[in-house]
Amino acid sequence: MKSFKYTILMVSVLIFSSCNTETKEDTAENMSQGESGSRVSQQPNPLKDAYFGNLHIHTSWSFDGFTNGSVTQPDDAYRWAQGEAIPGGGGGGDLQIKVPLDWYAVSDHAEWMGMFNMMADTTTAIGKLDFAKRVTSDDQAVAFQAFADFLYDFSTGGELSKEPLFSDPTIMKSVWKEIVASADKFYQPGEFTTFPAFEWSSNPNTRNLHRVVVFQDSENIPEMAFSSQDSEKPEDLWAWMEVSRANGATLLAIPHNGNASDGLMFSMVDSEGNPLTKEYSETRMRNEPLYEISQIKGSSDTHPDLSPNDEFADFELWDYTLAATADRPTNRKGSYLRKALLDGIKSENEGKGNPFKYGIIGDSDSHNAAAAVEEDNYTGKFAIENDPEHRLNGVPGMADKNNLQLREFGSGGLAGVWAEENTRESIFAAMMRKETFGTSGTRLKVRFFGSFSYEEELINKEDWLTDAYATGVPMGSDLQGSGDSPTFIIHAIKEADGANLDRVQIIKGWVDESGNAQEKIFNVALSDGRVPDAQGNVPPVGNTVDLATAKYENSIGDTEFLTTWTDPEFDPSQNAFYYVRVLEIPTPRWSTYDAVRTGLPLRQDVPSTIQERAWSSPIWYKPN
Numbered sequence: 001m002k003s004f005k006y007t008i009l010m011v012s013v014l015i016f017s018s019c020n021t022e023t024k025e026d027t028a029e030n031m032s033q034g035e036s037g038s039r040v041s042q043q044p045n046p047l048k049d050a051y052f053g054n055l056h057i058h059t060s061w062s063f064d065g066f067t068n069g070s071v072t073q074p075d076d077a078y079r080w081a082q083g084e085a086i087p088g089g090g091g092g093g094d095l096q097i098k099v100p101l102d103w104y105a106v107s108d109h110a111e112w113m114g115m116f117n118m119m120a121d122t123t124t125a126i127g128k129l130d131f132a133k134r135v136t137s138d139d140q141a142v143a144f145q146a147f148a149d150f151l152y153d154f155s156t157g158g159e160l161s162k163e164p165l166f167s168d169p170t171i172m173k174s175v176w177k178e179i180v181a182s183a184d185k186f187y188q189p190g191e192f193t194t195f196p197a198f199e200w201s202s203n204p205n206t207r208n209l210h211r212v213v214v215f216q217d218s219e220n221i222p223e224m225a226f227s228s229q230d231s232e233k234p235e236d237l238w239a240w241m242e243v244s245r246a247n248g249a250t251l252l253a254i255p256h257n258g259n260a261s262d263g264l265m266f267s268m269v270d271s272e273g274n275p276l277t278k279e280y281s282e283t284r285m286r287n288e289p290l291y292e293i294s295q296i297k298g299s300s301d302t303h304p305d306l307s308p309n310d311e312f313a314d315f316e317l318w319d320y321t322l323a324a325t326a327d328r329p330t331n332r333k334g335s336y337l338r339k340a341l342l343d344g345i346k347s348e349n350e351g352k353g354n355p356f357k358y359g360i361i362g363d364s365d366s367h368n369a370a371a372a373v374e375e376d377n378y379t380g381k382f383a384i385e386n387d388p389e390h391r392l393n394g395v396p397g398m399a400d401k402n403n404l405q406l407r408e409f410g411s412g413g414l415a416g417v418w419a420e421e422n423t424r425e426s427i428f429a430a431m432m433r434k435e436t437f438g439t440s441g442t443r444l445k446v447r448f449f450g451s452f453s454y455e456e457e458l459i460n461k462e463d464w465l466t467d468a469y470a471t472g473v474p475m476g477s478d479l480q481g482s483g484d485s486p487t488f489i490i491h492a493i494k495e496a497d498g499a500n501l502d503r504v505q506i507i508k509g510w511v512d513e514s515g516n517a518q519e520k521i522f523n524v525a526l527s528d529g530r531v532p533d534a535q536g537n538v539p540p541v542g543n544t545v546d547l548a549t550a551k552y553e554n555s556i557g558d559t560e561f562l563t564t565w566t567d568p569e570f571d572p573s574q575n576a577f578y579y580v581r582v583l584e585i586p587t588p589r590w591s592t593y594d595a596v597r598t599g600l601p602l603r604q605d606v607p608s609t610i611q612e613r614a615w616s617s618p619i620w621y622k623p624n
Contacts, residue, residue, distance in 0.1 A: 043421075044420040044421040044426070045420055045421065046420060047465050047466065047469065048418040048419055048420055048430075048435070049418070049419065049420075050416050050417070050418060050445045051102040051103060051193075051416070051417050051419055051422055051427060052101055052102050052103075052414050052415065052416050052443055053081070053101045053102050053103035053104050053105075053193070053414070053415055053417075053427075054081075054101065054104055054105070054363050054364045054366075054371045054373070054412075054414065054415060055104075055105040055107060055195065055197060055212055055214055055254065055361075055363055055415060056105075056107055056199070056212050056254075056256065056292065056295065056363035056364050056365050056366075057077050057104065057105065057106050057107060057364055057365075057366055057369065057371060058070075058106075058107065058108050058109065058199070058365070058366065058367040058368075058369075059072045059073055059074055059076065059077055059106060059108060059367075059368075059369045060072055060073065060116075060117045061073070061074065061106075061108040061113060061114040061117050061175065061179070062108040062109040062113075062199075062367060063109060063111065063112045063115065063116040063147075064109070064367060064382075065108070065367035065368065065382070065383075066116040066117050067116060067135070067143065067144070067147050068090075068367060068382035068383055068384050069089045069090040069368075069382065069383030069384045069386075070089055070367055070368045070369070070382070070383040071087050071089040071383065072086060072087065072089070072368055072369035072370075072383075073182075073369075074106040074108070074178070074179055074182035074183075074369075075182050075185070075186070076369045077104065077106045077369035077370070078104055078106070078182065078183075078185075078186035078192075078194060079186075080095060080096070080097060080369055080370045081097065081100060081101045081103075081104035081192070081371070082100050082101075082186075082192055083096070083097060083100040084096070086369060086370065088368065088370075088379060088383065088386040089368065089383035089386060090368075090380075090382070090383035090384045090385065090386035090387060090390075091386065091387055092379065092383075092386030092387045093386075095368065095369070095370040095372070095379050095386070097370065097371075097374065097377070098374055098377055099374075099443070099497075100192075101371070101414075102192065102193065102422055103192065103193035103194065103195070103422065103427055104192075104193075104194055104371075105183065105194060105195040105196070105197040105212075105214060106179060106182065106183065106197065106369075107197035107198050107199045107212045107213070107214070108179060108198060108199065109198070109199050109201050109227075110198045110199060110200055110201065110225035110226060110227035110228070111201055111227045111228060111229060112166060113172060113175045113176060113179070113198070113225060113227075114171070114175030114178075114179075115165075115166065115171060115175075116135060118171070118175075119131075119132035119135055119136050120132075120136050125165060126165045126171065129163070129165065131146060131150070131160060131163070134146035135147060135150070140397065141397070167229070169224060172224050172225070173223050173224050176198070176223070176224055176225050177223075179196065179198070180196040180215075180218050180221060183195060183196045183197075183218070184196075184218055187424065189422075189423045189424070190421060190422055190423060191422065192422070193422050193423060193424055193427055194424075195214050195215060195216065195217075195424065195428070196214075196215040196217070196218055196221060197212060197213060197214045197215065198212075198213055198225040199211070199212050199213070200212075200213055200225075200226055200227060200228060200237050200253070201227070201228050202228040202231075202232040202233070202234070202237075203228070203232075203322055204232055204264070206321045206322045206323040206327065207260070207261050207262045207263075207264045207321055207322070207329075208256075208257045208258075208260035208261045208264075208265070208321070208322050209232070209234060209255070209261060209264055209265060210255070210256060210257065211234070211237060211253040211254060211255050211256070211288065212253065212254045212256065212292075212363075213225070213226070213237075213241070213251060213252075213253045214251060214252055214253070214254065214428075214431075215249060215250065215251045216250035216251065216424055216425065216428040217250065217424050219248060219249070219250070220244075220247055220248030220249045221244075221249055222244050222247075222249065226240045226241075232271075233271040234255075234271065234284075235270060235271055235280075235283075237253065237287075238253075238283050238284065238286075238287040238288075241253065241287045242283075242287070250428065252287065252288060252289060252290070252428075252431060252432065253287055253288040254288060254290045254291065254292055254361065254363075255288055255291055255292065256291070256292035256295060256300075256363065256365070257292070257295065257297050257298070257300060257365075258291075258300045258334070258335045258336060258337065258340070259297070259298050259299070259300040259303075259317070259318060259319070259329070259335050259336065260297060260298075260318070260320060260321055260322055260329065260335075261329070261334070261335055262321055262329035262330060262331050262334075262335065263329070263330075263331025263332070263333055263334030263335050264334060265334060265335060265340075266333075266334045266335070266336075266337075266339070266340035266343060266356055267334050268334075268343060268347070275352075276347060276352055276353075276355055277352060277353075278351065278352050278353040279353075280352075280353075280355060281347065281348075281352060281353030281354055281355035282353055284355045285353075285354070285355065285357050288358075289358065289359055289431065289432055289434055290358060290359045290360065290361050290431055290434065290436060291337055291358035291359070291360060291361070292361055292362065292363045292413075292438070293337055293360050293361070293362060293413070293438045293615050294316070294362040294363075294410070294412075294413035294438055294439070294440045294441075294615075295362065295363045295364055295365045295410070295412055295413050296364060296365045296366065296381045296409045296410055296411070296412045297318045297365060297381075297409065297410075298316050298317050298318025298319075298408070298409075298410060299315050299316050299317065299410070299413075299440065300335065300336050300337055301313075301315075301336065301337055301338055301581075301615060302336045302337070302338040302339065303317065303332050303335070303336050305332045306332050306333070306336055306338065306339050307338065307519065309521070310521055312581070312583065312611070312613075315440075315610070315611070315613070316410040316440065316610065318405070318408050318409065318410070319408075320405060324402070326399075326401040326402060326404075326405060337356075337358065337360075338507065338509065338519065339517075340356040340358070341356055341357075341358070341509055341577050341618065342509045342510075342511065342517035342518075342519065343356060343517070344356035344357055345509065345510065345511050345517075345575045345576070345577065346511050346515065346517060348575060349511055349515075349575060357620065358434075358617075358618075359431070359434025359435075359436050359475075359476045359617035359618075360434075360436060360437060360438045360579070360615050360616065360617045360618070361413075361415035361416070361417075361431075361436050361437070361438045362412075362413020362414050362415055362416075362438030362439045362440060362441070362615075363412070363413055363414075363415055363438075364412040364413065365381065365412065366381055366412065367381055367382050367383075368380070368381070368382060368383045368386065371412055371414075372411060372412060373411055373412045373413065373414055373441035374411070374441065375411050375441060375587065375588065375589065375590045375593065375610075375612070376550070376588070376590070376593045378391075378411045378590035378593070378594070380406070380409070381406075381409055385406055388594040388597055388598050388600075389598055389600065390406075391406060391407065391590075391591070391594055392407070392591060392594050392595060392598065392600055392603060393600065394406075404605060407591060407603060407605065407606050408606060410440065410441075410590075411440075411441045411590045412441055413438055413439055413440050413441055414438070414439045414441055414442070414443065415436065415438060416436060416437045416438070416439060416443075416445065416446075416614070417430040417431060417435065417436050418430055418435045418436070418447070418474070419435075433476055433477075434475065434476025434477070434617045435474050435475055435476045435617065436475070436476065436617050437475065437614055437615060437616045437617060438614065438615050439612070439613065439614040439615075440610075440612045440613050440614075441612060442495050442498055442499070442584060442612040442613075442614065443495040443496070443498065444492060444493060444494050444495050444498065444501070444582060444584065444612075444614050445491075445492065445493045445614075446490070446491070446492045446493075446580055446582050446614045446616050447465075447468075447474070447475075447489070447490065447491040447492075447616075448474065448475040448488065448489070448490055448491075448579070448580045448616040448617075448619065449468040449469075449472045449473065449474050449475075449488065449489040449619075450472055450473055450477075450479045450486050450487070450488045450489075450578065450619040450621075451468075451471055451472025451473065451479070451481075451486065451487060452479075452481040452482065452483035452486050452487070453471045453472065453481075454468070454471065454472055454487040454488075454489060454564065455487075456487070456564045458489070458564070459489060459562050459563070459564060464489075468489055472489070473619060474619075475579070475580075475616045475617040475618070475619055476617040476618070476619075477619055477620075478619075478620050478621075478622050479619050479620065479621045479622070480621075480622050480623075480624060481624070482572065482624060484570070485566050485567045485568070485570035486566070486567060486570065486621060487564055487565070487566045488506065488564065488565050488566070488567075488578065488619070489562075489563075489564055490504050490506070490524060490525070490561065490562075490563055490564075490565065490580055491560075491561070491562045492504055492525075492560065492561045492562075492580075492582045492614070493559070493560050494557075494558075494559050494560065494584070498584070498612075499552065499554065499557065499584040499585050499587045499612065500527065500554045500556065500557025500558055500559055500584065500585050501527060501557050501558050501559070501560070501561060501582060501583070501584055501585070502526075502527055502541040502557055502583040502584060502585050502611060503523055503525060503526050503527065503538070503541070503582070503583050504523075504524050504525040504561045504563065504580060504581075504582050505521050505522060505523055505524065505580070505581045505582075505583070506521075506522045506524050506565060506578055506579070506580055506581075507519065507520075507521050507522075507578070507579050507580075507581055508520050508521075508522065508567065508576060508577070508578050509576065509577050510571075510574045510575065510576040510577075511574065511575065512574070520569075521581075522565065523536075523538055524563060524565040525561040525563045526538060527541060527556065527557045527558040527585075528541065528542075528556055528557065528558070541556055541557060541585050541586075542556045542585070542586075543585075543586040543609060544556060544585070544586070545586055545587060545588055545592075545608075545609045547588075547592060547602060547608055547609075548596070549596060550588040550592050550593045550595075550596040550597075551588075552585070552586070552587050552588065554585070556585055557584070557585040561582075572623060573623055574621075574623070575620070575621065575622055575623065576620070576621045577618040577619070577620050577621070578618060578619050578621070579615060579616050579617065579618040579619070580614075580615070580616035581613060581614070581615055581616075582613060582614045583611045583612075583613050584611055584612045584613065585611070586609040586610065586611055587609060587610065587611075587612060588608070588609055589606065589607055589608060589609060589610045591603050591606050591608070592608045592609065
């Protein structure tokens with residue numbers, strides 16, 4: 001039996017608006033808006049539309065989802081994403097999204113997939129185990145202690161790890177088959193897209209190395225999901241993916257929460273401690289083209305320690321490993337994407353390839369079927385949080401330090417893709433070419449193009465988008481060519497019923513002549529006629545939030561930005577990356593909505609307001 005060290009955050013040894021929503025007509029892209037904010041059309045749009053969804057969703061078929069009170073099934077998740085109410089469990093009410101999503105994927109843990117859920121059925125062999133009686137006990141303390149014993153035994157080779165049912169391939173194959181069938185059942189090409197998926201949950205020493213593995217469809221799909229019981233090494237996951245691909249499957253993996261990896265996610269050595277090679281870089285990028293920059297367990301764009309000159313770096317940071325003891329990570333380097341993008345350029349300069357050439361998405365990591373990305377409709381990561389008083393003041397029986405972790409959870413993010421139509425093939429292709437963006441949960445849209453041929457007047461043309469594609473490259477691409485400096489086009493549109501926009505920034509990274517990584521943030525568009533002062537400082541956009549009512553006004557900010565920007569410090573000899581960050585005006589955080597809803601005092605240990613945001617995938621400049 002391979003050692004399996006997996007400690008879940010909340011279980012183990014624990015015992016327990018009212019606003020103006022008018023936007024400018026988007027004549028350049030000619031979008032007709034449907035319920036989800038995406039274009040509704042009968043024919044594919046060659047200029048592409050934005051579709052929003054989540055790939056990182058768990059149900060009670062994940063062992064930690066079940067243990068933390070989830071009563072949902074994969075079918076429930078797909079119903080929720082389309083706007084239906086589903087049971088929330090945890091003593092709370094039903095869960096229902098206000099604005100349905102375009103696409104969704106259930107990605108339950110491959111480890112013991114569905115087994116804890118099956119323990120509730122005493123007619124099954126696994127449900128008849130003495131351990132099953134403990135884990136399904138009505139006494140929460142008994143159930144949590146049973147799960148703690150389970151994790152300990154699997155980490156140390158104890159008695160529970162020797163139970164053959166826990167590694168029975170018949171059970172694992174049957175559960176995976178049902179998950180795939182559920183995705184196929186709810187797929188409606190052109191209307192609602194689903195993907196078969198699972199999560200590979202490697203967790204060495206409680207350091208997060210998890211990946212969500214997504215299949216385009218169920219054609220030639222493997223009979224079993226690959227789990228960290230098979231191997232805890234990412235290299236072995238990629239090898240399994242390569243075999244699956246050779247057997248006819250179409251798939252990709254998406255790592256997440258480098259912020260909880262304590263430096264392991266973007267390490268410059270492999271799992272055996274060897275320096276990275278060009279072959280390693282190519283294998284990694286072939287199998288995992290995207291990175292999840294924002295989710296319930298925080299954002300992992302950057303950290304103030306890594307980007308001290310970034311005034312917006314301190315955003316929804318969740319600063320823990322996955323240890324139940326609420327351990328703090330000590331290594332920032334290797335944990336955040338922006339530094340990894342810089343390390344990737346340095347690696348490429350050294351002839352080792354770029355192992356971190358990631359496109360960007362946002363996602364959820366809900367363990368209760370519902371992504372809960374709407375700040376004023378947040379229901380927590382686990383079913384035990386499906387009660388606003390528990391989210392604010394703590395789950396009964398849970399340690400204070402773990403309740404703080406619950407309050408520091410964000411509401412989760414969304415993945416945006418620019419695709420020709422809402423189908424598996426089109427959305428998956430967009431993910432593979434990295435024409436994607438991530439948000440912190442808002443549905444603001446962002447486009448990003450680069451070229452050495454663009455003229456500033458291009459965006460004034462009615463068909464600017466056609467020319468942008470024809471004479472440049474979109475986000476997620478390499479930009480090659482020559483000229484004085486590349487010009488970029490940025491188009492950002494606020495969420496239809498959401499907050500106005502504060503600003504658009506371009507974040508540039510490069511490695512200088514001395515081999516030192518450099519980054520710089522450029523404010524390329526500001527709302528309300530603001531301009532930087534002589535030192536480049538920009539006055540804040542303001543704050544209209546009324547904390548007593550959890551309401552804000554769109555009396556500040558802009559509804560849309562369409563602008564060009566030319567790099568004033570361009571060096572044609574240096575590899576560089578550029579990506580866009582768009583900030584909204586301040587709005588209430590979920591914890592503020594909860595406080596007003598319940599009449600409880602505002603928490604002082606979490607922010608009362610936040611500036612939601614979106615991140616584009618990068619464009620990489622490469623010298624000829």
